Amino acid sequence: MPELPEVETTRRALQSLIGCTFNKVIVRNHNLRYPVPALLAAELIGDSLLGVSRRAKYLLLNCGRGTVIVHLGMSGSLRIIAASSDSEKHDHVDFCFDNGSCLRLRDPRRFGSVLWTAGDPFSHPLLKNLGPEPFDLIFTGDYLYEIAKRRSVPVKQLIMDSRVVVGVGNIYASEALFLAKIDPRAKANAIAKDRYSRLVGAIIDVLSNAIDCGGTTLRDFYYNEGQAGYFQRQLSVYGKAGELCVRCQKGRITECRLGQRSTFFCSSCQR
DNA sequence: AGTGCGGCCTGTCCGC
DNA sequence: TGCGGACAGGCCGCAC
Numbered sequence: 001m002p003e004l005p006e007v008e009t010t011r012r013a014l015q016s017l018i019g020c021t022f023n024k025v026i027v028r029n030h031n032l033r034y035p036v037p038a039l040l041a042a043e044l045i046g047d048s049l050l051g052v053s054r055r056a057k058y059l060l061l062n063c064g065r066g067t068v069i070v071h072l073g074m075s076g077s078l079r080i081i082a083a084s085s086d087s088e089k090h091d092h093v094d095f096c097f098d099n100g101s102c103l104r105l106r107d108p109r110r111f112g113s114v115l116w117t118a119g120d121p122f123s124h125p126l127l128k129n130l131g132p133e134p135f136d137l138i139f140t141g142d143y144l145y146e147i148a149k150r151r152s153v154p155v156k157q158l159i160m161d162s163r164v165v166v167g168v169g170n171i172y173a174s175e176a177l178f179l180a181k182i183d184p185r186a187k188a189n190a191i192a193k194d195r196y197s198r199l200v201g202a203i204i205d206v207l208s209n210a211i212d213c214g215g216t217t218l219r220d221f222y223y224n225e226g227q228a229g230y231f232q233r234q235l236s237v238y239g240k241a242g243e244l245c246v247r248c249q250k251g252r253i254t255e256c257r258l259g260q261r262s263t264f265f266c267s268s269c270q271r
Numbered sequence: 272a273g274t275g276c277g278g279c280c281t282g283t284c285c286g287c
Numbered sequence: 288t289g290c291g292g293a294c295a296g297g298c299c300g301c302a303c
Contacts, residue, residue: 002297033279033298057297074296075281090281109280111297126299153274162298170296260276262295 002072004134004167005210007057010078014052014059017080020097021048022063024083029092033073033113036093040116044068044095055122056130056166061095066118068095069126073111079104131164134203139165141197148188148196155191156184157259159203168203171238172210174264176202178237178247183270184263185256209234237264245269 002010025041037043043065051062059078061068070078083102087094093114095103105114117124132139144164151158156177159168168176177184179202182195213234236246241255241264251268 071297073280073298107280108282109296111280151273157274160297259274
């Protein structure tokens, strides 16, 4: 499932389309998480792609007349193909350009979305209440601690709350807490300030490392004809229930449920 | 305001 | 082998 690193890797790949002009937009299935706007094609045709940016896990295709907001949900991928390529079952939207290339959205589970806004995209209802980016200078141990003081949820749920910080999905939440040696079940308001500094560092490390990995496989992402362009992740705890901890070599990786999400941690070195 | 949970959707895996 | 059911996941929106 696309987490922040996959979305960022996608954003970088899409830079190659900047300057292209939309000449056709095909929507084969409007029924994504939200209906794909009926007027999407009318808005876009003749307009050009001026830039591709990202806010949380939303990709923003900045055009002259407005912005396409794309979320990949659970199973979405965007790839650049030749406009003539045959579509398959889950290829829901094609953005075709004057240079013969096509940006194709595939999303088997249809948890993703394609939206249009003519106004400031950051004021869109889905974006306006988002917390800081993990790489923003405002995201510090002090910042997180101040919020955590009035929250009693397990710390894993806190860092997955998009009002607190964006882009920390289920997999990387477990990984960051492992790196910071914090028990994901610990109540947010029972964790000391210095440990939040460590946690912020761990979140940044885990995400930036994953983005670097994505960068190195960008070529595969581009030309891969296989499944969605997810790159390999090096994970320490996620999905490793029962295995010996790679760090302390003493505890076993334990699985529990927090906020209805699978959670993994070392029973020995995370406190 | 903070918390918990239902719902969206389909591929995959498990047990019968 | 076929079938039903549980599960996974991001994240909004509702109810308490």
